[in-house]
Amino acid sequence: MNTSEDHGIAVWVQIARAHSRILNQVEQALRQAGLKPLGWYDVLLELDRAEEVGLRPYELEEKLLLRQYGVSRLVDRIEKAGYLKRVACADDGRGQKLIITKRGKLARQKMWPVYRGVIEETLGRKLSNTETADLATLLEKLTM
């Protein structure tokens, strides 16, 4: 009931507001550019980083904080678009490797400037470089 605890709620409320605003802007910009939703970008980025080795669905789940069934079906859609391929996993008969395709890399490359543009514009308008850096530091502590 003291001051610091009240700040806790304030932090959460602001996180939720910031998240909502920024996400809306990004999704709208992607949509207007005829591109895929942000979730696709996240997956493609991780797969791109993983190179030809690929990632297991459960790894994606952990990295992106998604639910198991969420990954399963998101991957379905991205696969149908031809942006990734599912390959049976050599050392685990239950599993599979997700590997980005050429077209997937292309798609991610097209999304990046739109995505980045919105973020920089949104944040740049509101915060100085120092404030942005400070904010990043504090948020990292929070999500560690």
Place this chain on the structure above:
Amino acid sequence: MNTSEDHGIAVWVQIARAHSRILNQVEQALRQAGLKPLGWYDVLLELDRAEEVGLRPYELEEKLLLRQYGVSRLVDRIEKAGYLKRVACADDGRGQKLIITKRGKLARQKMWPVYRGVIEETLGRKLSNTETADLATLLEKLTM
């Protein structure tokens, strides 16, 4: 392409991660307690603050950053649960006033300690009081 811009993306990524984690925790806690989702709380809080005067749906839309159809249907559900009533608007034939009921107030009161508990625990574990206050200040600048 400079350092400050990279922080911008970092800030966004951390906001998204923090949001995801915290929201999951809150929703899970509410669910386990047999309570309604967080969206219901937000609506009930605003209506509670508005007292017997109530709020127009479009005001809720602005306050909570929801879409028009989102409000329309969320209000449908909350109304069906008996937590609010829709009243034709006196000075605008198109509109209506949303007014919280006794049961709605009760429902919000039950949700609050669960909600608050998760937030305080989640944030308290990771940040000092000073850091929490600083974070609140920076985020407020961002969402202003």
Place this chain on the structure above:
DNA sequence: TTCATATACATGCATTTGCATGCATATGGT
């Protein structure tokens, strides 16, 4: 080896969301 349990992933079904559109009243110009 055999069995119990855990892990990886998929899926049926209900609920929620997004998008586009519809309907009714309000408002401002003529």
Place this chain on the structure above:
DNA sequence: ACCATATGCATGCAAATGCATGTATATGAA
């Protein structure tokens, strides 16, 4: 008063999501 346009809210339909459960392989203990 009349019309064009704007505002407030609802809703049909398709897509996405949540939850529970199913199937198959893996792992470890006996």
